[in-house]
Amino acid sequence: MPEYMPSLSVERLCIDVGGGESRRRVVDELSFALYPGRTLGIAGESGSGKSLTSLAIMGLLPKAASVPSGAILFDHRDLLSLPEGERQALRGKRIGMIFQEPMTSLNPLLTVGQQLAETLRRHEALSRSEVRQRCRAVLDAVRxxxxxxxxxxxxxxxxxxMRQRVMIAMAMLCQPEVLIADEPTTALDVTIQAQILELMRELQQQFNTSLLLITHDMGVVAEMADQVVVMNQGRMxxxxxxQQVFTAPQATYTRKLLAAVPVLGSAPAPAVLGEQPVVLGVKDLSVRFALRHGWFERPRTVHAVEGVSFDLHLGETLGLVGESGCGKSSTGKALMNMLxxxxxxxxxxxxxxxxxxTALQRVRRDVQMVFQxxxxxxxxxxxxxxxxxxxxLIHDRMAEPERRERVAQLLQQVDLPRDALERYPHQFSGGQRQRICIARALALNPKVIIADESVSALxxxxxxxxxxxxxxxxxxxxxxYLFISHDMAVVERICHRVAVMYGGRIVEIGPRDKVLHNPQHPYTQRLLAAVPVPKVGHRRDFKKLLKELERPDPIKQAGFVAPPQQFAAVAADHWVALE
Structure with missing residues (x-):
């Protein structure tokens, strides 16, 4: 197919949800085209119709949704008018999709090999050995x-x-001409994000694939996209x-969206707390997990957290940052006595x-957690x-009328209406559900809240x-607050102090501005250099970045007990671990 000919085009697509008087338009007159070897980024907030558009292309719209008008043209055919059998033949073979949440998209009852093999057998006549060989090859390709x-x-x-890599492998198994990636890096830290984006970039170059990238991360859009579509409440x-969208946006909504992106270095100075008493004191905290082992192997132990110490003061927000697997969440769960x-x-x-x-139950009144x-x-x-x-009900044995009034007050505190009382979680947006979790954490007037990646998926x-x-x-x-996050711009926005974790240990801790703007430990410097920037022309060198951030597999260090850490003061209240 010539490069100037689109591999897929969407023309005046409309999608409705519901029926009768409750019918509403969720995608309205949307048009765009995908070209071989190029990337189109669709950006917008939750509820803008991005994911529904991708599901319409794949023929996977829920039963409550309908397409009253429009066309999706692929290989000179309108996908909307094809019989289901022909759609199934295209789906997975010529048009692939990487779904947003791999854990809900992968079958929990089948192994990775079985799920990959199932996709291959559906589209190609191969022997068992050929299937296994292709499965191994595609997993090698996604590293x-x-x-x-x-x-x-x-x-x-x-x-x-790893689950996201499996999703990419499954989508690329039959080398599709069009690949749809729906929020492929949501909630992943900067290094895993870099691996996934580099992988998608390489596969696109290798197979000249048309990539439709759906995301709310404008930094990812700036790094990956050639063309950009901005959606708001179903409309383009x-x-x-x-270049045009980022440097000279025409729509008011686009300017608002770009202005809302948290950028490292733009947050105002944190409020001065002064001398405050210590609420939570942590000293030499270690979390260790026993590895599964065979009959003739010695038991081994992984040191997930080793010798972590810090103080959390009254009214303070301490940020805990680092890559996946560095021990952040294990530290938070240990503080809750969940480990x-x-x-x-x-x-x-x-x-x-x-x-x-009973003693633990009493303490849990004062320490609550907001999950990711x-x-x-x-x-x-x-x-x-x-x-x-x-x-x-559990802690105060409060009667229902008083409990109902207290819950209504809590909802008001988190800016939710009183009529939300009788509704269920699926009736709320992601941001509203997180407000419900915050209201629940506030119910007992705690002194400490541990927020574990509480805004990463929003x-x-x-x-x-x-x-x-x-x-x-x-x-x-x-x-x-103990605010656990991998997003440095968010940490800068809310935290007073920052602690950086690497390999289960804190390697740097100090005031927010000193750690984020004058990092002293080499790992902190590399981590900050990896932060994506929503700016045209700022594209990270993923290969160089990943090489610099390589760290040993903790399993290979199983059983290894590190010596006690020593810290050096580089400024007032700013401490760096000695190598």
Whole structure:
């Protein structure tokens, strides 16, 4: 196909949801074209119709959705008018898709090898040995370590980055002409994100694939896209080259979207707290996991967190940053007594290590957690009243009328209406679900809230709203936050101090501006250099970046006990680990 001919074009596409009087238009008169070897980025907030458009192309729209008008042209045929059998023949073979959440897209009952083989057998007549050879080759192509082992594993046994690689391998298995990537790097840290984007870039060059990249991350758009479409509430606000959209946006909404993107170095100075008492004191915290082993192997131990120490003061937000696998979440769970650990954790002087039963329940009033995925953290069978009021029922035995009034007050604090009480999690957007989780964490008036990647999966405008909410609640209730994140711009926006973790240890800790703008440890410097920037012409050299950020596999160090850490003061309250 000549490069000037589109491989796929969408013409005046309309998508409706619901029926009768409740019918509403969610995509309205959308048009664009994909060209071989080029990338089109579709940007916009949640609910703008980005993902529904991709599902329409794949023929995977939910039953509640319909396409009243428009056309999707591929290979001189309108995909919307094709019989389902012909759509299935194209789906996965000539048009592939990388879905946003691999854990919900992969079959938990089948191994990686079985799922890859199933895709191949559907589209090609191959022998068992040829199928296995192709599966191994495609996992090699996506740089999956220990391919034979991964083929025999189930999705839950893989990390988030590995699951995303499996999704890319499955989408590229039959070398499709069009590849749709729906939020392929959402909630991934900068190094895993760099690996995925470099992989997509290489595969596109190798097979001259047309790439449709759907994302709310404007830094990813700036690095990957040739053309950009900006969507808002189902309508196309703007379309143009990357240069045109980023340097001279015409639509008011596009300018607003670009202005909402958090950029490292743009946050105002944090509020001065002055001398405040220590609320949470952590000393020599270590978390170790026993590895599975065979009959004749010695038991081995992985040191996920080793010798971590820090103090969290009243009204302070301490950011905990680092790559996936560095021990951030394990540290947060240990502080909640959700994991066994060694060392000392003191809340207002009371030792938490070893607490059980009623004593542990009493302490949990004062330490609450907001998890990364609000949908997974909320029971879909319970109403908002039951979910937010549950801590009040467990700890305070509060009667229903008083509990209902308290829950209504909590919802008001997180800017949700009172009528949300009787609704269920699936009836809310991602940002609203995270507000429900925050309301539940506030129910018992805690002193410390551990926020584990609490805004990483939210688009930029919703993210800004949740961050403003957290900051307001901190000031009103004198809360202390341990804010776990991989997004440096978000950390700069909300934190007073920052601790950087690497390989299970803190390597640098100090005031926000000193750590983020004058990093002293080599790892902190490399991590900050890897942050994507929403700016035309700023494209990271992924290969160089990944080489610099290479770190040893912790499993290879199983059983290795590192010597105690020593720190050097480089400025007031700014400490760096000695190599």
């Amino acid at each position: 999956m370590p220990q391919v034979d082992k991964r083929l025999a594993q189930y999705p839950h046994e893989l990390s988030g980055g 606000e703007e379309r143009g080259t990357l 066994a650990y060694q060392g000392s954790v003191k809340l207002l002087g009371q030792e938490l290590n070893g607490l059980q039963g 995925d609000p949908y997974a953290a909320l029971n879909p069978r319970k109403s908002v009243f039951d979910l937010v009021g549950e801590p009040l 688009d930029v405008s919703v993210q800004a709203q949740v961050l403003e909410l957290l900051e307001r609640l901190r000031a009103e209730h004198r809360l202390s």
